[in-house]
Amino acid sequence: MNATAIEPIALTSLAEEAFVKLVQVITSGAYSPGQRLSESELARQLGISRGPLREALGRLEGRLVTRTPRIGIRVIDFRPEEVSQLFLVREALEGMAARLAADSMTAAEIDSLRAMLDQHGRQADISAGEAYHQGIGDDDFHFAIIKGARCEHLQRLLLDEVYYQLRLHRLRASTQPGRAQAAFGEHKEILGALVSRNPDAAEGCMRRHIRNARLNALSSLQGLAERSEAGQRRA
Amino acid sequence: MNATAIEPIALTSLAEEAFVKLVQVITSGAYSPGQRLSESELARQLGISRGPLREALGRLEGRLVTRTPRIGIRVIDFRPEEVSQLFLVREALEGMAARLAADSMTAAEIDSLRAMLDQHGRQADISAGEAYHQGIGDDDFHFAIIKGARCEHLQRLLLDEVYYQLRLHRLRASTQPGRAQAAFGEHKEILGALVSRNPDAAEGCMRRHIRNARLNALSSLQGLAERSEAGQRRA
DNA sequence: CTCACCAAAACTGTTGACAGTTTGCAGATC
DNA sequence: GATCTGCAAACTGTCAACAGTTTTGGTGAG
Structure with a gap:
């Protein structure tokens, strides 16, 4: 499809490039949460002036960085409550995506999804599945469904x-024992619903899946908080 | 509460002010969809330089304006398909909001919601309810529930x-006959679910309500397209 | 009269510089 | 010795100007 749709040669602005680069750098965990970033420093590192950089930072505001007038930029540092809210939003949106995908995905796409899961299953056997839930494979599965929903607005949101914030959160949180296997099973349920072209089931399975992921994240965060608290008491 | 919590004196940047002003101007329908906007012209009108203005425009990108590299800014002009997608996103998010609100809203808030509906009922009698569905009252009802969900992330999204885009759409679309009364009835159902603190029912009612609004919007758009087509044939 | 071509005007993307504020430190004071 | 005061460096918000591109209007050929 779209063999060679003529698009203008990738003319992208410096602001756009800076935005992509910043997302990449921040979600890779290069900075610690709450760390202050200097505009001049960032601009120098990126080799651009502060104008385009400020535009890029504006687009990241409230997503990956927080801005305080006359103070500056800090890497976002979310409280447990905010992580939970992030998963609630994800549950709503991705549930809808699964619903739409059940109708809109092509048979080829569903086959490819099944192949993906088969491969994950083999990998999970090898690595005991521990890394699965947080791994790239998980994102691929979800991304394929989001794409299959054929809804640009949903996809963009x-x-x-x-997902930017989610990746940042995953850097700091661990998975509960057995969560990887459970997630893999839930993925297979979702696939089943898509195969049988059942929108209600697809949405239901997806929402249950993400609700479980949220509970896992909350447990993990609680554990983190307790360890940190204990550390502070000891100090 | 918070009798005189000392907050820093409202220090807001020009970019922020420009953003608010632009949203206000565009959603009020001052420009026609697809109309090109000149940065210099806008900057002159706002009395600021292009730097802060570009920051504000960047935040509006993909929401109320579209940006083409080296060409400029246009007021967003959505196709029927995109309007439908907007309602699908709204259904997902606001359904979740209603679910959360069923648990989180205070009794006082629910009472206030009931009072709001009573008032709407009286107004609807007077104006035959025609303006209700698109009116301010409708937004107030939904906003109260969104606020009652106690979920900042959901609220921001x-x-x-x-809602910015929705308001822009409403400027061009009409309501189908009887839609106002139906919407009012659906609001009462939603209120009932909130009163009985039933999250499932609240989400279900809200989603049905927004699904109906979407169908209404689509019918309206189809009528619009047909009229436009007929107009072009005549020309 | 229509179409292609060309030059001028307008506009966007970007930069460097300036003004006012915040922050950190050194010296003075209790 | 601890705390407060004042200054200097760094930084953010803002602006005006420059380079390259797009658009527009006019001119001439067919």
Whole structure:
């Protein structure tokens, strides 16, 4: 499809490039949460002036960085409550995505999804599945469904507003024992619903899946808080 | 509460002010969809330089304006398909909001919601309810529930990503006959679910309500397209 | 009269510089 | 010795100007 749709040669602005680069750098965990970033420093590192950089930072505001007038930029540092809210939003949006995908995905796409899961299953056997839930494979599965929903607006919101922050959260949180296997099973249920073209089931399975992921994240965060508290008491 | 919590004197940047002003101007329908906007012209009108203005425009990108590299800014002009997608996103997010609100809203808030509906009922009698569905009252009802969900992330997404565009759409679309009364009835159902603190029912009612609003919007758009087509044939 | 071509005007993307504020430190004071 | 005061460096918010591109209007050929 779209063999060689003529698009203008990738003319992208410095602001756009800076935005992509910043997302990449921040979600890779290069900075610690709450760390202050200097505009001049960032501009120098990126080799651009502060104008385009400020535009890029504006687009990241409230997503990956927080801005305080006359103070500056800090890497976002979310409280447990905010992580939970992030998963609630994700549950709503991705549930809808699964519903739409059950109708809109092509048979080829569903086959490819099944192949993906088969491969994950083999990998999970090898690595005991521990890394699965947080891994790239998980994102691929969800991304394929989001794409299959054929809804640009939904796709943009999920990628820009949810997944960036989610990746940042995953850097700091661990998975509960057995969560990886459970997630893999839930993925298979979702696939089943898509195969049988059942929108209600697809949405239901997806929402249950993400609700479980939220509970896992909350447990993990609680554990983190307790360890940190104990550490502070000891100090 | 918070008798005189000392907050820093409202220090807001020109970019922020420009953003608010632009949202206000565009959603009031001052420009026609697809109309090109000149940065210099806008900057002159706002009395600021292009730097802060570009920052504000960047935040509006993909929401109320579209940006083409080296060409400029245009007021967003959505296709029927995109309007439908907007309502799907709204259904997902606001359904979740209603679910959360069923648990989180205070009794006082629910009472206030009931009072609001009573008032709407009286107004609807007077104006035959025609203006209700598109009116301010409708937004107030929904906003109260969104606020009652106690979920900042959800609230931000709904206001920034959905309602701005929705208001712009409403400027061009009409309501189908009888839609106002139906919407009013659906609001009462939603209120009932909140009163009985039933999250499932609240989400279900809200989603049905927004699904109906979407169908109404689509019918309206189809009528619009047909009229436009007929107009072009005549010309 | 229509179409292609060309030059001028307008506009966007970007930069460097300036003004006012915040922050950190050194010296003075209790 | 601890705390407060004042200054200097760094930084953010803002602006005006420059380079390259797009658009527009006019001119001439067919």
